[in-house]
Amino acid sequence: xxxxxxxxxxxxxxxxxxxxxxxxxxxxxxxxxxxxxxxxxxxxxxxxxxxxxxxxxxxxxxxxxxxxxxxxxxxxxxxxxxxxxxxxxxxxxxxxxxxxxxxxxxxxxxxxxxxxxxxxxxxxxxxxxxxxxxxxxxxxxxxxxxxxxxxxxxxxxxxxxxxxxxxxxxxxxxxxxxxxxxxxxxxxxxxxxxxxxxxxxxxxxxxxxxxxx
Amino acid sequence: xxxxxxxxxxxxxxxxxxxxxxxxxxxxxxxxxxxxxxxxxxxxxxxxxxxxxxxxxxxxxxxxxxxxxxxxxxxxxxxxxxxxxxxxxxxxxxxxxxxxxxxxxxxxxxxxxxxxxxxxxxxxxxxxxxxxxxxxxxxxxxxxxxxxxxxxxxxxxxxxxxxxxxxxxxxxxxxxxxxxxxxxxxxxxxxxxxxxxxxxxxxxxxxxxxxxx
Numbered sequence: 001x002x003x004x005x006x007x008x009x010x011x012x013x014x015x016x017x018x019x020x021x022x023x024x025x026x027x028x029x030x031x032x033x034x035x036x037x038x039x040x041x042x043x044x045x046x047x048x049x050x051x052x053x054x055x056x057x058x059x060x061x062x063x064x065x066x067x068x069x070x071x072x073x074x075x076x077x078x079x080x081x082x083x084x085x086x087x088x089x090x091x092x093x094x095x096x097x098x099x100x101x102x103x104x105x106x107x108x109x110x111x112x113x114x115x116x117x118x119x120x121x122x123x124x125x126x127x128x129x130x131x132x133x134x135x136x137x138x139x140x141x142x143x144x145x146x147x148x149x150x151x152x153x154x155x156x157x158x159x160x161x162x163x164x165x166x167x168x169x170x171x172x173x174x175x176x177x178x179x180x181x182x183x184x185x186x187x188x189x190x191x192x193x194x195x196x197x198x199x200x201x202x203x204x205x206x207x208x209x210x211x212x213x
Numbered sequence: 214x215x216x217x218x219x220x221x222x223x224x225x226x227x228x229x230x231x232x233x234x235x236x237x238x239x240x241x242x243x244x245x246x247x248x249x250x251x252x253x254x255x256x257x258x259x260x261x262x263x264x265x266x267x268x269x270x271x272x273x274x275x276x277x278x279x280x281x282x283x284x285x286x287x288x289x290x291x292x293x294x295x296x297x298x299x300x301x302x303x304x305x306x307x308x309x310x311x312x313x314x315x316x317x318x319x320x321x322x323x324x325x326x327x328x329x330x331x332x333x334x335x336x337x338x339x340x341x342x343x344x345x346x347x348x349x350x351x352x353x354x355x356x357x358x359x360x361x362x363x364x365x366x367x368x369x370x371x372x373x374x375x376x377x378x379x380x381x382x383x384x385x386x387x388x389x390x391x392x393x394x395x396x397x398x399x400x401x402x403x404x405x406x407x408x409x410x411x412x413x414x415x416x417x418x419x420x421x422x423x424x425x426x
Contacts, residue, residue, distance in 0.1 A: 012384075012398065012406060012420075012422070013227070013398035013399070013401060014226070014227045014398065030403055161390070171225075173420075175405070175406040175407065175408050175422055176403070176404065176405055176406060177374070177398065177401050177402070177403055177404040177406065178403060179400065179401055179402045179403045179404075180400065185225065185226035185227065185390065186226070187392065187393065188226060188390050188392055189390070189392045190243055190389070190390055190391060190392045191389065191390040191392075192388070192389055193225060193388040193389060193390065194388065195388050195413070195415070195418070198411070198413040198418055200408070200411040200413075202408070205408070205411055205420065207225075207386075207418065209225070209388055
């Protein structure tokens with residue numbers, strides 16, 4: 001059976017986005033620094049329709065994450081930074097345009113119902129209004145033998161940890177202090193984790209954990 | 214000139230103590246787990262007047278920290294968990310009895326003045342009521358060519374980071390989620406860090422950073 005995992009970049013002080021996110025600066029002040037390590041990789045560029053980029057162990061790490069992903073569950077904040085009714089949302093189409101980088105079925109957690117959106121490149125957005133258990137059931141079916149990725153936002157990941165639904169957590173620790181913003185790990189409840197691997201590279205330290213039930 | 218450093222154990226979710234600390238359980242619920250890795254080391258046992266314990270690379274790591282320390286600055290919370298006037302404090306003597314494990318001059322940040330306390334084994338407690346800059350000046354003189362350690366609490370460390378006084382931060386990440394408690398890194402302001410080293414062992418991952426000014 002497929003696993004449920006999150007794979008996300010954080011600052012040393014634990015933030016996945018800096019303070020004061022806006023539509024123009026969705027990762028908040030300083031938040032772009034969290035993803036500098038990944039933007040340079042060949043696999044990231046390919047998923048975003050670009051060519052070139054670095055190969056090597058960090059690229060392989062990211063390629064493994066892409067290969068294992070059969071379906072994605074994300075929060076509304078990650079989808080487009082919004083909340084409230086879709087018809088009032090200036091970013092209702094999401095951040096990624098016609099060909100989003102997921103290339104898989106995506107289930108978006110929201111309080112506001114909406115018809116499924118089919119994009120190019122294999123990405124579909126299904127809007128789930130009846131909670132994370134329902135989203136997970138649908139994502140598992142869509143993923144088949146592959147794994148279900150919960151890439152964010154922080155609140156969605158926290159819900160999956162708190163309800164003991166998350167199997168694996170992989171964090172990429174960037175050596176900066178953002179001083180504030182959106183915290184990844186807060187109100188998760190207690191858990192013991194089993195370290196699966198630690199890989200240290202100049203821009204980032206990768207830590208992967210299995211969450212014990 | 215000596216360096217100013219902090220060396221502290223945290224949970225993966227960033228807490229140096231669990232929720233609801235008390236005089237009987239000063240590290241809060243679950244907080245004792247943060248120090249299991251260190252309690253087994255020969256150097257820790259020796260500093261606490263005990264014999265035996267493990268040697269090896271983690272013991273060497275801790276021995277290096279002890280060897281470089283010429284003086285210590287700590288918050289009142291770390292000294293005894295209290296606040297308010299000393300005469301009303303049931304733990305006014307501190308946590309450590311007649312022979313505390315510091316074996317160096319300790320400067321305690323407090324709003325309430327009090328005479329210097331001389332303990333056995335080279336530990337003295339000087340109570341500083343005029344802020345961290347004053348404590349640092351006194352600690353630097355006391356340390357001579359050695360370094361000044363800021364072991365905690367979280368609030369004291371945050372003040373030293375925020376005012377750009379901390380040179381080095383070494384954290385020992387324990388693979389547990391405490392779900393709440395006292396956070397190490399919050400409201401520190403922004404900073405870029407330079408990774409000095411990362412050492413991974415089964416109970417803990419050690420990450421050492423130089424804080425760029």
